[in-house]
Amino acid sequence: MIASMLALWELILLMLSNLFSRLAGAKLLPPPPPPQPSTAVAGSSLACDASYCLSWRVAVETNNAQGWRTVPARCVLYIESYMLGGQYDRDVETAVECIVGYADGLVVGDDGMDAWVLDVDDTCLSNLLYYQGKQFGGAPFDPTAFKSWARRGICPAIPQVLILYKKLLERGYKVFLLTGRDQETLGATTTSNLILQGFIGHERLFMRNRTYRGQGAVAFKSTIRKQLVAEGYRIRGNVGDQWSDLQGDCVGDRIFKIPNPMYFVP
16 A cells, blocks of 8 residues: 555656756746737728718818818828819819809899809819829818919819809809909919800909908909899899808808819808
């Protein structure tokens, strides 16, 4: 009996000895590397930015976002994709379809006093080429650089709006172009640019002269529209890319917003 117990103890001690020996000779394993973001996480982040930027753009177009100076940094690539990827063109086309549908449903008077007011910059003429060099609105507005661009007189027409412009004239409406551009420095260039791009036949082009310098867009454009109403014109529609084109006095029977998420004019 005693011999059996001694043999069992010898076996246990041998096993313990082998175990300690293995532990003493084992090498410590390096700690596992920190987890790396997976492609799924990166994709989720991009989707989150796209969702945020879509909501921001909707806030701009509905005039919920006001007074912003630049496109949010996280949305610059989104706005670039929107402006160049086809969605902007489709949105402008849809806006114009709505305008044409409304205009076609009106009875045009035979007195020649049914009028439409159209903004110029990024309503009739596109400044997209300029804003491509300004991070699509991600850089602060530079009035000197923009004036230099406008002086070149190479702004292309926004094709859908040019079609609208011609349809309004064909229907017998009087079309007035109203822009905040300075008449003294940009009058001749802007007139030439419009003609070269096919905007021919409007009644008048109103620009900001010395009388209106320093006025905000709403005050300036309200004054011009009130002048038209005083002359007896019925403003049946008003089209612009900025809410300041569409607010104030004598805005017309209907207002229509052309999309523009690149800049805000108060």
